[in-house]
Amino acid sequence: MPKQLPLVAMDACCSPLAREPLNESQAVELSKLFKAMADPVRLRLLSLIASHAGGEACVCDLTDAFDLTGPTISHHLKVLRESGLITGERRGTWVYYRVHPEVLARLSAVLVPGDTPVPA
Amino acid sequence: MPKQLPLVAMDACCSPLAREPLNESQAVELSKLFKAMADPVRLRLLSLIASHAGGEACVCDLTDAFDLTGPTISHHLKVLRESGLITGERRGTWVYYRVHPEVLARLSAVLVPGDTPVPA
DNA sequence: TCCTTGAATAGACGTTTGTCGAAGCAGGAA
DNA sequence: TTCCTGCTTCGACAAACGTCTATTCAAGGA
Numbered sequence: 526m527p528k529q530l531p532l533v534a535m536d537a538c539c540s541p542l543a544r545e546p547l548n549e550s551q552a553v554e555l556s557k558l559f560k561a562m563a564d565p566v567r568l569r570l571l572s573l574i575a576s577h578a579g580g581e582a583c584v585c586d587l588t589d590a591f592d593l594t595g596p597t598i599s600h601h602l603k604v605l606r607e608s609g610l611i612t613g614e615r616r617g618t619w620v621y622y623r624v625h626p627e628v629l630a631r632l633s634a635v636l637v638p639g640d641t642p643v644p645a
Numbered sequence: 646m647p648k649q650l651p652l653v654a655m656d657a658c659c660s661p662l663a664r665e666p667l668n669e670s671q672a673v674e675l676s677k678l679f680k681a682m683a684d685p686v687r688l689r690l691l692s693l694i695a696s697h698a699g700g701e702a703c704v705c706d707l708t709d710a711f712d713l714t715g716p717t718i719s720h721h722l723k724v725l726r727e728s729g730l731i732t733g734e735r736r737g738t739w740v741y742y743r744v745h746p747e748v749l750a751r752l753s754a755v756l757v758p759g760d761t762p763v764p765a
Numbered sequence: 766t767c768c769t770t771g772a773a774t775a776g777a778c779g780t781t782t783g784t785c786g787a788a789g790c791a792g793g794a795a
Numbered sequence: 796t797t798c799c800t801g802c803t804t805c806g807a808c809a810a811a812c813g814t815c816t817a818t819t820c821a822a823g824g825a
Contacts, residue, residue, distance in 0.1 A: 542688075542749070543695035546710075552685035552692075563683040564783080565672035568662075572672075575663035584802060590666075597784055599803055604782095618792060618801060626758070629662070633756035636749045684813080704772065717814055719773055738771060738822060 538631070543638045558632055561608035566591065567601045574611060574622050581623040658751070663758045678752055681728035686711065687721045694731060694742050701743040 539551045547555065562568055573590060574582045588598050602622065605611045610629070613622045659671045667675065682688060693710060694702045708718050722742065725731045730749070733742045 542692045543744070543746070545692075545696050547689050547692040549685065549689070552688040556683055556685045556688055559679050559688070560683040563676055563680040565669065565676045566783085568672040568676055568679070569667050569669070572662045572665075572667040576665050588802095593783095594785060595802070596786080596804080600783075603803080615791080615802090620802065624663070626663070629756045633753045636753035636756075638746070686813085708772095713813095714815065715772070716774080716816080720813075723773080735772085735821080740772065 539635055541635055541638050555632075555635065558608055558610070558628070561604055561610055564601065564604075566593065566598075567605055570598070570601055570605065571610065571624060575624045575626075575629075581621045583619040583621050585619060587622075659755055661755055661758050675752075675755065678728055678730070678748070681724055681730055684721065684724075686713065686718075687725055690718070690721055690725065691730065691744060695744045695746075695749075701741045703739040703741050705739060707742075 538554045539547055562571070569590070570587055573587055577586070584598065584602070587602075588595055591598060602611070602613065606613060609625060611622050611624050613620050615621075658674045659667055682691070689710065690707055693707055697706070704718065704722070707722075708715055711718060722731070722733065726733060729745060731742050731744050733740050735741075
């Protein structure tokens, strides 16, 4: 319901870092993903959602895990959403988030030399 | 010679994100690595070094690839060094950098569910 | 010795980011 | 309707970040 944004993440990107030098736009795309993960709170949010039973977690669960205000958690969730790493869906009173594992897998593949060249 | 700093990266960290929730200190450690990679210039530097013949590149090669001043490149290399992703060595007039592939591999493993639990 | 060149450090400056309190919106219950 | 609760948006502010110029250091060559 927060209207899924660009989803830049999906077409990001690139053969492994060590195979050939990234060009500038590839680097910009990739850096958006890394930027989204470059915060301890967001990493924990991601991990909480990913490891939660059923593959999704509601915001209320997430907020309780931190000493931060609601708006701050909401802000971090928005950053993760806009980077394409998670999606949120409202069901009745609560909003549930789940991760996009393919995006994490892509990112993972970029870091190591052995993996998929770039499936599409 | 720029004196290898903490190398925090080596003991960072963690079973895959989706296996169990990261605790706070794990998240802080991991976020340092992601922060180091959360910039297009640093990603390209990393990629240039990793993909360079012989596995190393001298600063002069790197500087030429960007429209940025020497000090700026030097600053980014320092960030990468302090995160443990690369090392620099002076040989005569030039300084050569190489990446630590194990650190990238660790990071990669954290992102996907299937991989090594956490070898130690 | 002095000079030149490659690289790192110091300090300044504008931009981005993380956090908050206050206000707004969406659903459900009375 | 009105009220309450869960979540998001808005606006502000301090801290962190990326870039620059000027300076310093390190190594070699005259």
